[in-house]
Amino acid sequence: MEPILVTGATGTVGRAVVRQLLEAGHEVRALTRYPDQARLPAGVEVVGGSFLEPSSLVPALRGVRRVHLVSIGGDGPAIADVLRRAGVERLTHLGHNDPSRPDDDPLETWHRVFHRAIEASGAEWTHVFPGEFMANTLEWAPGVRAESVVRAPFGDWSSALVHEDDIAGVVVRALLEDGHAGRAYQPTGPEPVLRRDAVRMIGEAVGRPVEFVELTPAQAREHWRDLYPPQVVEWFLEMGTTPDANAWVSPDVAEVLGRPGLTFDRWAREHAAEFA
Ligand SMILES: NC(=O)c1ccc[n+]([C@@H]2O[C@H](COP(=O)([O-])OP(=O)(O)OC[C@H]3O[C@@H](n4cnc5c(N)ncnc54)[C@H](OP(=O)(O)O)[C@@H]3O)[C@@H](O)[C@H]2O)c1
The missing domain is CATH 3.40.50.720 (NAD(P)-binding Rossmann-like Domain)
Structure with missing residues (x-):
């Protein structure tokens, strides 16, 4: 082989x-x-x-x-x-x-x-x-580890965050099976998750409350300055003005893998050690 x-x-x-x-x-x-x-x-x-x-x-x-x-x-x-x-x-x-x-x-x-x-x-x-990766929230890990705080904008922003294993699952099916040629899959998670709820679930996973401190867009621009290129920061901030811009749940993970997508709650428990 x-x-x-x-x-x-x-x-x-x-x-x-x-x-x-x-x-x-x-x-x-x-x-x-x-x-x-x-x-x-x-x-x-x-x-x-x-x-x-x-x-x-x-x-x-x-x-x-x-x-x-x-x-x-x-x-x-x-x-x-x-x-x-x-x-x-x-x-x-x-x-x-x-x-x-x-x-x-x-x-x-x-x-x-x-x-x-x-x-x-x-x-x-x-x-x-894919939609937004659940793993992007690892950006919050240093703040959670150091002071049990997440500083981010748009607490009510809703995103159907997707588990890396589900994206990989779709990739692996398409590599190994016939019938996926010419398709453009859009794996998302099984449900939209608000930013502030994601923070709460990380707190539950690590076993202590984690505070969500909502940044204004101007504070977020400053906060992200060293993390992302300027045009990406502006894209994030623009998306933030539409609270359900990323909330759409695609059928692709369920259709390709034959099971619902993995939840953020599960992802947070799997990654608890990185936040603890
Ligand atoms: N993050 C999200 O929410 C999201 C959402 C939708 C789509 N995407 C897409 O998903 C893809 C992965 O993004 P990511 O930021 O999450 O990546 P990532 O996990 O940080 O991984 C990047 C990978 O690319 C490799 N790489 C980087 N530059 C390379 C180069 N010049 N030559 C060969 N390999 C190189 C790195 O390997 P080495 O360092 O080992 O060389 C690493 O394995 C991108 O196409 C992105 O647009 C991401």
């Missing part, structure tokens, strides 16, 4: 993809820029390479027919060209898409070019465009 190449293998979703492929009995080759720091499970073949240098992907692609690709940087058409030359037959693609925005929106243009390159790569492709 030839290996399946997982890019972004050290990331939030990538680690779950690697684990689920191993559990399903597949050989996994993992791409990372930093093989020495990858901390991947025993049995995974770790290979160095970067999207910023598409030719560096060639060794990782040797003998591979199925690839999980994360769009995180680089020139989409050049990357797709390397995949085509390597003879990749099936691609899952984890990326971002906000269908409410046009192709020439600065937040979307790079992604749309990437998407089209994948669609023209000659491989069977499946896009996976």
Whole structure:
């Protein structure tokens, strides 16, 4: 059996993809820029390479027919060209898409070019465009650990936060099963969660109350300055003006996995040690 190449293998979703492929009995080759720091499970073949240098992907692609690709940087058409030359037959693609925005929106243009390159790569492709990751709330962990406080804007903002194992589950089905080619899945969680409720559930998981201190948009801009690029901060703040902008619950996790999506309450208990 030839290996399946997982890019972004050290990331939030990538680690779950690697684990689920191993559990399903597949050989996994993992791409990372930093093989020495990858901390991947025993049995995974770790290979160095970067999207910023598409030719560096060639060794990782040797003998591979199925690839999980994360769009995180680089020139989409050049990357797709390397995949085509390597003879990749099936691609899952984890990326971002906000269908409410046009192709020439600065937040979307790079992604749309990437998407089209994948669609023209000659491989069977499946896009996976998730909702907001539950794991993004790990940004709150230092504040919870230090002073049992979360400082964030928009306490009544509602988001169908999605568990990384559900995103990975959809990716793994699309890699292993027929019938997912040409689909663009949008995994979300099973229910919208208010920011302040997410904080409460983290408190319940760690066994002590965690206070939610609501920041004004101006305070949030300052708070996020060193964490995200300015245009991403403005995007977050713009989304915050529409409280249910991310609240939509997609049917995709339930349809692809045959079970409801995993809840935030469960995610918080699984990650309690990181907040405790
Ligand atoms: N976070 C969300 O809420 C959210 C929502 C919807 C969609 N998404 C999408 O999900 C994807 C993952 O996002 P994330 O921020 O959560 O990622 P992440 O978990 O932080 O992981 C990023 C991964 O990309 C790899 N990587 C980064 N630069 C690379 C490069 N130049 N060459 C090769 N590999 C590289 C990293 O590997 P090494 O460091 O080991 O090289 C790491 O494994 C993105 O496409 C994002 O747009 C995220």
